[in-house]
Amino acid sequence: MEATRVHSFNETQLQAAVAGRDARFDGWVFLAVTTTRIYCRPSCPAVKPKREHQRFYASAAAAQDAGYRACKRCRPDASPGSPAWDWRTDVCARAMRLIGEGVVDRDGAAGLASRLGYSLRQLERLLISEVGAGPAALARAQRAQCARTLIESTDLPMGQVAFAAGFASIRAFNRVVAEVFACSPTELRAKAKGPASGGGAITLRLAYREPFEPSNLFGHLAAAAAPGVEEWRDGAYRRTLRLPHGPGIAALGPGPGYVECRLRVADLRDVTAAVARCRRALDLDNDPHAPMEALAADPALAPLVAKTPGRRVPRKADGPEYAIRAVIGQQIATASAATIASRLAERYGEAVEDPDGGLSRLFPSPAALAEADPEHLPMPASRKRTVLALAGALADGSVEVGPGADWAQARAALAQVPGVGPWTIEMIAMRALGDPDAFPVKDLGVIKGAAELGLGANRALESRSQAWRPWRSYAVQYLWASSEHPTNHVPEKVNP
Incomplete structure (x- = not known):
């Protein structure tokens, strides 16, 4: 295992997760294989490496920084985010949430550090210790994932994809995509399944950890919707978004194994921030097992947890x-x-x-x-x-x-x-x-x-x-x- 710690998991737990292809660890930890130079989700069905060939990382960025590329089968970079960044309030968790909102792309790593009240050197040291990568590398990994999503789910020209994902140039966009995914942007699009988004909207699938109970989540958001700002229409909660570069509209509806997210943004640079806010509004990075186990220990709550496991907290995007x-x-x-x-x-x-x-x-x-x-x-x-x-x-x-x-x-x-x-x-x-x-x-x-x-x-x-x-x-x-x-x-x- 690498020197940086992988949350609170020990070697035995990580080995068991890989051996059992335990999806509960997806997004918490990333498995890299030294012989193939590929990193995966612990649940990936494509690999079962020998112990001496395994390395574990606390973030996709750390694995990429170490020279590994994303598995094409399990798509580890698209797994739900680590719930640690939602559950904690320390500086690393706050930094991760802000990076998810695109702050590094807009203000740079120094701007992120200033916003948190730290020097850039202090923040880099803390993040490297916690997740194995500094703010620049974490933002780079996020740009790569955003680019992949837009390449595969939209018909936007590649120049617009690069711009929307936060890249400073087409050359940097092409280089990073090739390094992270071992193929060019055009090859990624050619292999994509399903129709591309059209009509000016961007349609995405937001992943979550099972179990997922949508009833109170969407019911509460719809019941409290302010007309003109929010509405329930055609099976989706829709709302306007105040984004860094202009307004946007998001439509969020429960799908089979994912939440469908349909976005309209005035400025493509706001796609990353819009997705982050939608995920937070629906509590999608939550690991439902931890709260379920704690609440089920109370005899009064246990029947409710058993009846509808995986409830989320309905939040607001703003x-x-x-x-x-x-x-x-x-x-x-x-x-x-x-x-x-x-x-x-x-x-x-x-x-x-x-x-x-x-x-x-x-x-x-x-x-x-x-x-x-x-x-x-x-x-x-x-x-x-x-x-x-x-x-x-x-x-x-x-x-x-x-x-x-x-x-x-x-x-x-x-x-x-x-x-x-x-x-x-x-x-x-x-x-x-x-x-x-x-x-x-x-x-x-x-x-x-x-x-x-x-x-x-x-x-x-x-x-x-x-x-x-x-x-x-x-x-x-x-x-x-x-x-x-x-x-x-x-x-x-x-x-x-």
Whole structure:
């Protein structure tokens, strides 16, 4: 095994994963074979190398940096990302989330380090120790995977593919694709299966780890959809996206073994960021086995876990948007909160063209809402003050709830905003920050679900929940789903 550690797995676990072709390790670790110079998923059916020929890496970038190319059969670079980067809040995890959003392509490795408050040398040392590659190599691997996806799933000219994937030149694009995949871009496209995307949209398949339960995930997103900003149409949750270089629209629907993602972006450079946000919104990099095992240890939750394994946390693609909408939703019905959010978008959000449906606006930016006239905010006076204060704090950076946020600092900063209490903080932590251990103990749905299971409330429930840590956000999904509320089912009707 290479010197860099591969998460918390030991040699015995890694050998067993390869011997058993255990798909649970895919994305957590990458197997490289010294005799073929190829790296694979641990579950790859094409290889079963001798132990002395095996090397393990914590990232595809580390394997590529060591001179290995991606297996053409198991496509290890396309496996779900390591859930460690979603479950943790240390600097490496925050860096990985920001790299996934394309920050290195836009601002360079130095810009990433500055955003995290580290020197470039410090950040490189930390990432190499943790995942075996520095920020430049990690971004390069991401560009290669994005390029492959666009080559195989669209009919875009190769120059546009290179531009969209973040390459500085066609020469660099051709070189990296050849090095990583051992064939040219045109050869990759010739071997691709299925029709290419058309009509100005890009259609992708987003991978996830089984089991995957879509009911509450899509049901919740559809039920809380703000008209004009979000909708459920033709079996997909659709929403507008505020991306670094312009607006976009994503349509996400459950498919057989994947989530179908149909993207429209104003600028092709935003494909990487759009995909990252869609994956985070649907919690697709989650390893469902860890929370399932922890929650099933509680006799009250065990039947729920057994009935619908693999529940995900429904998040939002835009952290600041959800933070503001969490305040809007304080003590009112979900539909009422969605209506208010829609009115704000109509007044303060930028217009978007949607040739496929009924989306028309971006949700307003924090800066736009911070300057809003309180008279135009359709809510009680105290909530107006909270919305304006939170929007101002998000706009000036004193509160950060994006992928690079430190969760503890974000909680502390949110607590300083007048009108933002424990319920709001925990909801933002769960659905914007992605904290797997958020627990809004006084949420009405949590209280009802706990009552049906005989778990008590308030202090009793808080005490009981300690055994579920660090997976209480997933416990919330099972508590919410203990009733037959419409949000627990994938919608059937099409929006008008």
